[in-house]
Amino acid sequence: MRLLFLGDVVGRTGRQVVVDQLPRLRQRYKLDFVVVNGENSAGGFGITEAIFEDLLGAGADVVTLGNHAFDQKEALVFIERQPRLLRPVNYPAGTPGKGAGLFKAKNGADVLVINAMGLIFMPELGDPFRAVEREVEACALKKGSDAILVDFHAEATSEKQAMGYFLDRRATCVVGTHTHSPTADERVLPGGTAYMSDAGMCGDYESVLGMDKEEPLNRFLTKIPRGRFEPSNGPATLSGLAVDVDDETGLARRTAALRLGGVLTPTEPLFWVE
Numbered sequence: 001m002r003l004l005f006l007g008d009v010v011g012r013t014g015r016q017v018v019v020d021q022l023p024r025l026r027q028r029y030k031l032d033f034v035v036v037n038g039e040n041s042a043g044g045f046g047i048t049e050a051i052f053e054d055l056l057g058a059g060a061d062v063v064t065l066g067n068h069a070f071d072q073k074e075a076l077v078f079i080e081r082q083p084r085l086l087r088p089v090n091y092p093a094g095t096p097g098k099g100a101g102l103f104k105a106k107n108g109a110d111v112l113v114i115n116a117m118g119l120i121f122m123p124e125l126g127d128p129f130r131a132v133e134r135e136v137e138a139c140a141l142k143k144g145s146d147a148i149l150v151d152f153h154a155e156a157t158s159e160k161q162a163m164g165y166f167l168d169r170r171a172t173c174v175v176g177t178h179t180h181s182p183t184a185d186e187r188v189l190p191g192g193t194a195y196m197s198d199a200g201m202c203g204d205y206e207s208v209l210g211m212d213k214e215e216p217l218n219r220f221l222t223k224i225p226r227g228r229f230e231p232s233n234g235p236a237t238l239s240g241l242a243v244d245v246d247d248e249t250g251l252a253r254r255t256a257a258l259r260l261g262g263v264l265t266p267t268e269p270l271f272w273v274e
């Protein structure tokens, strides 16, 4: 089975690169399942139902979120009728929506997707390790699921690496999001879990975290807000992680970063090219 994960979609240019490229990628690489982080897809802040549906239309099976999950207030309502939209699982009890779900892949496999948020330099949520472990144990690999993908939305690389090893051998893939810059540490961990500290963003890298450079720079220099943060709308790079899954074990055989378009040096999962 072939999985693709795409990092935080930022603004219109990020949505555009997903809509332009994902249908072709699904076909070219014969992808069975695609997860996209959409927490910044609506003008950099949150997600609307129309945008969520556009991402599904482009070929996402599931859309995950993060600290910007509910920046667009309508998400508090529509997340309840959209089971393919996940917010971090360690939000307080009673938060709208769900943090995990079991979904059918194109090849018929059952894929458990979990979204969790780190605690370091992030809002104070529940323990992400125990929250993710509960979901994994309730639907373990080759017992309740054929593959398990965890989007760990966190600032600190240490916390993300710890989550990778915590779930090694128990999850197919642990991929980090939130920092919007892809790390160069993608690999299969010793137990068979594909891991990357951060998938990067689908957005314009000629920017500060996908936002137009001017206002972030102004705030660092003067400490006085002069305007709003607006997404930078130059050509976007599609950034993500590809995973080749062993159907017998549900663990990763190979993994590789995918970067396409925009200003970053392109890279493609060569093991998928026949």
Ligand SMILES: [Fe+2]
Pocket: 008, 039, 040, 066, 178, 179, 180
């Ligand atoms: Fe983000």
Ligand SMILES: [Fe+2]
Pocket: 039, 066, 067, 068, 153, 177, 178, 179
């Ligand atoms: Fe974030």
